[in-house]
Amino acid sequence: MRLTSLLLSGTAVAALTLGGAALAQPAAGTTAAKPAAAKPAAAKTATATAKPAAKKAAKAPAGPAPLAEANEEQLLAAKQAHLGQYECEFRQTVNISPNLKHAGYIDVSYLKNVFTMKPVLSSTGALRLEDVTGRTLMVQIANKSMLLDVRAGQRMVDECVHPEQRAAIEAARSASAPSGGLGIAPSGL
Incomplete structure (x- = not known):
């Protein structure tokens, strides 16, 4: 009984963290790795998108240097x-x-x-x-x-x-x- 309540509370926590996506998953005895895998994949995509943007920002020229006043x-x-x-x-x-x-x-x-x-x-x-x-x-x-x-x-x-x-x-x-x-x-x- 205690194991069942732990599993149920784990499912409730997962539902809260994943925004309800865990509730649509099969019971505890079957594989429920898809929602957990979707979150890191989304994080990887966001990170992969952020890296080229950061590289572009680093490579972007700072603009022309200010010109010295003419003598x-x-x-x-x-x-x-x-x-x-x-x-x-x-x-x-x-x-x-x-x-x-x-x-x-x-x-x-x-x-x-x-x-x-x-x-x-x-x-x-x-x-x-x-x-x-x-x-x-x-x-x-x-x-x-x-x-x-x-x-x-x-x-x-x-x-x-x-x-x-x-x-x-x-x-x-x-x-x-x-x-x-x-x-x-x-x-x-």
Whole structure:
């Protein structure tokens, strides 16, 4: 009798813990492992689902690092950058605009990418636009510009010409072209 009451109270406890699922099970003498197995399987599924979410949260980037405030030299370099659209080789384009959130920084758009760049004047007179993430570099010289992938060590696009660079090229051509005739002076006349 005592064993029967223990079994009945065990069934009542199981019914309370499993939300009544144990009451639908067969009597104590038969197998009643299914409800008990269902609960750990559900826990395993919840744990398995939580683990990838935790991994994704751990792998998610914390966002871009805050940019340092531009100094006077950087602000001067930013003013020397040719803003607007560049026509490049293979009918590609690059667009350069000031960064709206950070004074002294430049946004370079190429294909579907936008790179935030820090302008730096070099000792050779070239303007370097250095990607704040270290991935790309745009070099602007008098007659052309090029966008480089620093990590891969190769050019992304070359022969990029801004209208101001095109005007400089034309001015150099006309300055070097001889005026009048073929530029050959006859000797002995």
